[in-house]
Amino acid sequence: MPFLDPKSKEFRLRILEGSGLGEMTCVPPALHYIPPDPSMANARAEAELVIFSEIDALFKRTGVQPKDIDILIVNCSQFSPAPSLSVIVINKYKMRSNIKSFYLWNGMHCQPHRYRSSS
Structure with missing residues (x-):
């Protein structure tokens, strides 16, 4: 990180060492870069990885099919893409x-969406 002075580098190193992160810690791909790459594409890829893997596991565990779902609520505190994550889930699982x-x-702002198929 050539843009940081030695004192800042030392401080960041102390924070990292005290964080509990280790060789086996899994972090999103965007955080593998120095400086981190907080692009919209990386944020979306991270959200999809987490959301889709959990939904896949839920469908497998319960035997529920996507067409059986009446109501879908998706929550994400920091990332608000367009289309919304709920629409992305609806399109992915048809x-x-x-x-x-x-x-x-x-926070708790609620955005209802009218579904529009991407097909």
């Missing part, structure tokens, strides 16, 4: 066109 979907973000 859920019903009349599903009620809500995307909660930035």
Whole structure:
């Protein structure tokens, strides 16, 4: 990090060493770069990785099919893409066109969405 002075580098190193992160710690791909790459594409990829893997596990564990879902609520405190994460989930799993979907973000602001298929 050539843009940091030695004192700043030393401070960042102390923070990292005290954080509990180790050789086996998993962090999002965007944080593998110095400086981190907080682009919209990386944020979306990270959100999709987490959300899709959890939804896949839920469907497998319960036997519920995407077409059986009546209401979908997705919550993410910092990332608010367009289309919303709830619409991304609906499109990925080809859920019903009349599903009620809500995307909660930035605290507890609720954004209802009308579903529009991307196909």
